[in-house]
Amino acid sequence: LAKTTQPISMDSYEGQEVNITCSHNNIATNDYITWYQQFPSQGPRFIIQGYKTKVTNEVASLFIPADRKSSTLSLPRVSLSDTAVYYCLVVPDTGRRALTFGSGTRLQVQP
């Protein structure tokens, strides 16, 4: 499975846009980029997934350049409740494969 690298921590203020970049230089042709969010004392929760270009849902946007060696999770106008750990994963398109989580990015949103 492709290894990912992302910042250990980030700080932001309420109302700001937060961009978390993840590098995955060894991504394979059939890999997707997936982001999960984890609050303290809870299991991770799926946020967004993409293969190329841009994906947007009600929670976030995911930007993937043409070479797919990196991706950026964008959280528009964060609030205190967005304080969490965000994991970037590279996942093959075979349904049964387990996920490999790194240490993630700890986002702290201040008032």
Added chain:
Amino acid sequence: DVKVTQSSRYLVKRTGEKVFLECVQDMDHENMFWYRQDPGLGLRLIYFSYDVKMKEKGDIPEGYSVSREKKERFSLILESASTNQTSMYLCASSPTGAGGPGGSPDTQYFGPGTRLTVL
């Protein structure tokens, strides 16, 4: 909404005890997973199952076994608990998608976790 439940949120056991952690999902998912999460180490896969009575070892299966007698239930067993098994245990489930190029990986749905302390 998919629901994955785990039998206990907090558990305290003594060294040498046999420990059962239960996980139930209500969405008829084929795949179920057990992870443990430790500070600085992320989530590590212990075992997973892609069908009833089927199981495969993950990255750290030593000291653990699993049981899947029914599709909705996946149990993790610590045969003889040790202090280094103190951890947060997370269960997850996912459907099996079409797979292959052009399909997208299936989302994993996690339970709330069981924080196990072995004294």
